[in-house]
Amino acid sequence: MTVWRRAPDPTPLAAHHRPLAEALLSDLAAVSRMRWTTLRRYTGPGADIVDVERGVDAIWRAGLIERGSKRDRRGDTRPTALRITEAGRAQNATWQAERQAPDHAARLIAALERLAADPDALPVPKRVLVLEAFGETKAVRVEDHRAAIEAAFDAPLDTLVRDWTSAVLTAGPAGYRFAGRAVDLRMSAPWYAVTGPVVDGLDGLWTTATEIITVENLAPFESLALTGAFADTVGVFTSGFLRRAQRRWVAGLAALPGITRVRHWGDLDAGGLLIHRQLRDLLRAAAPDVELVPWRMAPALLDRHPTRPLTEHDRRRLTRYLDDPDNPLRALAEALLDRGCKLEQEALLLSGG
Numbered sequence: 001m002t003v004w005r006r007a008p009d010p011t012p013l014a015a016h017h018r019p020l021a022e023a024l025l026s027d028l029a030a031v032s033r034m035r036w037t038t039l040r041r042y043t044g045p046g047a048d049i050v051d052v053e054r055g056v057d058a059i060w061r062a063g064l065i066e067r068g069s070k071r072d073r074r075g076d077t078r079p080t081a082l083r084i085t086e087a088g089r090a091q092n093a094t095w096q097a098e099r100q101a102p103d104h105a106a107r108l109i110a111a112l113e114r115l116a117a118d119p120d121a122l123p124v125p126k127r128v129l130v131l132e133a134f135g136e137t138k139a140v141r142v143e144d145h146r147a148a149i150e151a152a153f154d155a156p157l158d159t160l161v162r163d164w165t166s167a168v169l170t171a172g173p174a175g176y177r178f179a180g181r182a183v184d185l186r187m188s189a190p191w192y193a194v195t196g197p198v199v200d201g202l203d204g205l206w207t208t209a210t211e212i213i214t215v216e217n218l219a220p221f222e223s224l225a226l227t228g229a230f231a232d233t234v235g236v237f238t239s240g241f242l243r244r245a246q247r248r249w250v251a252g253l254a255a256l257p258g259i260t261r262v263r264h265w266g267d268l269d270a271g272g273l274l275i276h277r278q279l280r281d282l283l284r285a286a287a288p289d290v291e292l293v294p295w296r297m298a299p300a301l302l303d304r305h306p307t308r309p310l311t312e313h314d315r316r317r318l319t320r321y322l323d324d325p326d327n328p329l330r331a332l333a334e335a336l337l338d339r340g341c342k343l344e345q346e347a348l349l350l351s352g353g
Contacts, residue, residue, distance in 0.1 A: 002068040002081060010063030010087070017062075020055040025064060025092040026143060028084040033068065036079045056082070064088035096144050104140050105148035107133040112149065112160060123162035123243050154274065154317065159241035167193040168249045169221065169237040172230035174207035190225035191237070196245035205252050209234045212253055213295065216240060216266035216275055220345040238266075241275055242282070250279070251286035259287070263295040268302060269342035270317035273329055280328055294328075296348060299335035305348055307341035314342060 013021060020042060028034055042052045059065050065088055068081035084092070111133035115124050127137040134140065142149075146157045153160055171191040175184040178198050185192040212234045215221035221237040224230060234253060238246055254262060264279055266272035280292050310318075314336075321333050336342055 002070055004066045004068050004083070006066050006085060007061045007063050011061050013058060013062040013064070017055050017058045020052065021059045021062075021064065021091075022095050024056070024059060024082075025084060025088050026096070028065065028082060029089055029092050030143075030146075033081045033083040035081055036068075039082075064091055105145040108140070108142065108145055109149055109152045112153070116153075116160070120244060120248075123158065123160050123166075126161050126163045129161055154320070155241055156271075159243055162243070165196055166239075166243050166245045167195045168199065168245050169193055169218075169239075170234065170249070171225045172207070172234035173209050173232065174205070174234045174253065176205045177203040179203070190222055191235070194245075194249060199245045199248050199252075202252065205256060207234055207253060207256055207259070208232075210258055211261040211263060212236060212250070212259060214238050214250065214262060214264045214279060215345075216264075216272060217345050220265065220349060223349055238275060238279075240271070242278055247282055251282055254283055254287035254290045259290055261291045261293060263293050264297075265295045265345065266297060267342070267344050268297055268299075268332065268336065269344070270314050270321060270333075270336075272297065273318075273321055273327070273333055276329055277327055292328075294332075296345075297329070297332060299332050301348070302335060302339050302341060302343055305343055306350070307339075307343045307347070310336065310340050310342055 023042060039052050039056060040049055042055075043049055056065070060067055064085060066083050066085055067079050068083070069077050069079050071077055108129065111129055112124065115121050115129065115132060126142050129142060130139055131137050142161055143157070149160065150157055169191040170185055170193075171189075172185065175182065175186075176194070176198070177183070178201060180203065183192075185194075209232060213224070213230070214236045215224065216238055217240075218237060221235060224235055229235065236246070236250055236253070238250075242250065250262075253259065262279065262283060264276055266275050276292075276294060276297075283290050283292050318333050318337050321327055322330060322337075327333070
C-alpha cells in the first residue's frame with residue numbers, strides 16, 4: 001500500500017530549485033500521480049538523477065508535492081510516486097500566469113481554429129500550431145495555455161494538439177493489410193496497438209463481428225478484453241475524446257459490411273456526453289445505417305454506484321450541452337444536473353457493475 005507524506009513544516013523554496021519545480025508542478029497538475037521513476041525525464045546537461053532527486057526533496061520540503069512510498073521485500077521504505085498538493089497547484093497557477101502574455105492564448109486559439117478547419121488535421125502537432133501562431137516553433141509552451149484552449153474548444157488539449165504518434169488499441173476478431181502484409185489483431189493480447197500511420201495507409205480492413213464496443217477509459221477497456229468480452233465483438237479504446245487515428249479507425253470499421261451497431265461505454269459526465277456526441281457525428285458521416293447505442297450509461301446508475309460531486313465547470317458544460325436540442329442523451333445530462341453528481345466508469349468495476 002502506498003503511504004503519502006507531506007512536509008510537516010513547509011519551508012520556502014530556494015530560487016535555484018524553481019526551474020525544476022516549474023516543470024515538475026506543470027506536469028503533476030495534469031495527472032493524478034507520477035511514478036518516481038519518471039523523474040529521469042528531468043535529467044539533462046549538468047543535472048543527473050541525484051541532482052533531480054535533491055531538487056524534488058526541496059520541492060517536497062516547500063509543501064508543493066507529496067511523496068508516496070512503499071516497503072520493499074526487505075522491509076525498506078522506498079519512494080514510488082509523487083502528486084501535487086493544493087499549495088503546489090496554487091504556485092503552479094501563479095507561475096503560469098507570470099509566463100503568459102495576454103495575447104498568447106488568443107493567438108494559439110485563433111491558429112488552432114484555422115488549422116482545425118480540416119477535421120482530419122486534429123490533433124495538430126504542437127510545433128506546427130506554435131509556428132502557425134507565432135512564426136517560430138518555440139515561442140511559447142502550449143501547455144501553459146491549457147485552460148484557455150480547452151475552454152474555447154470544450155475539449156481536452158491532447159485531442160486538439162499532439163507531440164507523439166498516436167495508436168488505437170483494439171481487440172477482437174478483426175485485422176488489416178498494410179504494406180502488403182496481413183495482420184490479425186488477435187495475434188496480441190489483451191489488445192493490439194494500431195498506429196496512426198498504419199491507419200492512414202491501410203490496404204484493407206476486415207472483421208467477422210457485427211458490432212463494435214467503444215470504451216472511453218483504459219482500465220474498463222482492458223477489463224472487458226481480459227474477461228473475453230471481445231471474443232465475437234470488436235473493442236476499441238477511444239482514449240477519451242477520439243483523436244484523428246481513432247476517428248479514422250472507427251469510421252473504417254463501422255463502414256465494413258456486417259457491422260450493424262456500435263455500443264459506447266463512457267463516463268457519466270459532461271466529457272462522456274461529448275464523446276458520445278462525437279461518435280454520433282462520426283457515424284452519421286461514415287456509416288449512417290449503423291446504430292449507436294449507449295451502454296452502461298443509464299441515469300439509474302447514478303443511484304447505484306459511488307459518484308463524485310459536479311464542479312462549477314461541469315455544470316457550465318452540461319448546461320451548454322442541454323442548450324442544443326440536437327444533442328443525444330439529454331435525459332442523462334438532465335439527471336447529472338438534477339443529482340449534482342457524476343460517475344466514472346471505474347466505479348462500475350469497483351462495485352461489480
